[in-house]
Amino acid sequence: MPNGSLDKYIYLENPKEILGWDKLYRIAIGIARGLEYLHHSCNTRIVHFDIKPQNILLDKDFCPKIADFGLAKLCHTKESKLSMTGARGTIGFIAPEVHSRTFGVVSTKSDVYSYGMMLLEMVGGRKNVNSVAQKSSENRDDGLQVCEVSSENEGIAKKMSVIGLWCIQILPTHRPTITKVLEMFERGLDEMGMPPRQNFGQILEDQSCNLSAESMSTSSGTERHVFSEMLKMKEMDDVN
Structure with missing residues (x-):
């Protein structure tokens, strides 16, 4: 592709000066359309499992193409539920359920999570996973100033951010499908509700309780005893 991959632009010092918000917005919608084709229009659904800026190629008109399958x-x-062993993907873009089935089943919603993380990186112009937190005065600015957002582009940046936050809900059942994501792009910002705040610890605890209840209800007497002992051991470890 003549214009290389998306990461070549969004991680630059002044990425919005090169692409511009309108072009960035069109790229975001183009990627979502590509995912919708993979998830719903193919004869056999395809889950990509590695959606990230490095795997989005741009043609001469900056039309995005999903690459690396x-x-x-x-x-x-x-x-669209998948049975698989082990995690796959790139750190920072892997959906929680791909890493641990505690969070739910692996499905096309796993790609939606990766897309949401990428969308937030497109807005922020920086990698979401960074081992060293920068403590510059720039990072202490309020609002969207850090993301090089002018007043005329504020609506675009906010819409992309809100959609991105919906896409990265911890539980896949709380995320929209990629078709719903495209519908959100068509709406006005005032028509979209804000996603709920994520409480990772509480969600993990609730999911563990649900799994425990399901396992106890479907297990035989011996299996229930073994499972009960395992839960006791886990509780003791947590206390220690």
């Missing part, structure tokens, strides 16, 4: 999986069922 090395980690992709085909989904032969109508429900």
Whole structure:
């Protein structure tokens, strides 16, 4: 692709000066349309599992193309749920359920999470995963000034941010499908509700309780005893 990959632009010192917010917005919608094709328009659903700026190529008109299907999986069922072992993807973009089934089933919603993380990086112009927190005065600015947002582009930046936050909900059941994401792009900002705040610890605890209840209800007497002992050991470890 003549214009290389998306990361070449969004991580520059002044990325918005090169692409501009309108072009960045069109790229975001183009990527969502590509994912919708993979998830809903193919004869067999395709889950990419590695959506990130490095895998978005731009043609001469800056039209995005999703690339690198090395980690992709085909989904032969109508429900789009996938059975897989081990995690796959890139740190910072991997959906929680891909890392641990405690959070839910792996599905096309896993790509939606990765897309949301990428959307937030497109707005912020920086990597979401950074081992060293920068403590410059710039990072202490309020609002969207850090993201090089002028008053005329504030609506675009806010809409992309809100959609991104909906996409990265911890539980896949709380995330929109990529089709819903495209519908959100068509709405006005005032028509979109704000996503709920994420309480990672509480969600993890609730999911663990749900899994425990399901396992206890479906297990035999011996299995229930073993499972009960495992829970006791876990509680003791937590106390220690």
